[in-house]
Amino acid sequence: MTLYKSNHYVLSEIRTTGKKQTGGILCFEGLPSIYGSAREVLALEDGIVLRAGRNNDIHSREHRLGTVVTLTGHDGVTVTYGRLDCRFVEEGEYVRKGEVIGLQGSSGTGSGEYLTLEFRRNGRRIDGCDYLGIPHKTGEFKPPYEPDADVVCRVCGLNERMRTYIESCPEAEEMWERVRAHLEMRTR
Numbered sequence: 001m002t003l004y005k006s007n008h009y010v011l012s013e014i015r016t017t018g019k020k021q022t023g024g025i026l027c028f029e030g031l032p033s034i035y036g037s038a039r040e041v042l043a044l045e046d047g048i049v050l051r052a053g054r055n056n057d058i059h060s061r062e063h064r065l066g067t068v069v070t071l072t073g074h075d076g077v078t079v080t081y082g083r084l085d086c087r088f089v090e091e092g093e094y095v096r097k098g099e100v101i102g103l104q105g106s107s108g109t110g111s112g113e114y115l116t117l118e119f120r121r122n123g124r125r126i127d128g129c130d131y132l133g134i135p136h137k138t139g140e141f142k143p144p145y146e147p148d149a150d151v152v153c154r155v156c157g158l159n160e161r162m163r164t165y166i167e168s169c170p171e172a173e174e175m176w177e178r179v180r181a182h183l184e185m186r187t188r
Helices: 061-065 128-132 148-156 160-167 172-186
Strands: 009-017 022-030 040-042 047-054 067-072 077-087 100-104 115-121 139-141
Touching (some): 061 067, 061 077
Antiparallel strands (some): 009 139, 022 115, 040 100, 047 067, 067 077, 077 115
């Protein structure tokens, strides 16, 4: 599951609902990392934008979600991304998995910047943790291990020719490791 461009985030809260205590609303927060922006929210899967914007009726439950984007998912599931600072898509638009749809924000009720996800099938809320295949507990999600050279080249924009030149040095492995450590330290 890739939710942020950084692929580095934390599930900070699971709001349960109903008698079965399903994980109805999941709260995520992007974390700074060398893998990309902490705030850019990505579409979890391909779909059509059913709703984009903000409900201004303060008595509506949807008003609490702030600025939202609702996308069609697979198996008749709709995914609502809430509390966005801003959105980059319009209703009726087709969105591909991994496309930036907005920025994590603090619109709606609640305090602090985070993203809420709500999953519905046939209008009824379903368990988001089950749908995403993640454990029913809060925790940090990190990208899988990537070789130091791959990370440094991507983050610093080094092309293949530059990489080959650096790889020819006897201390290349140590250099890649030190540069990656430096990049990670700068993002904390």
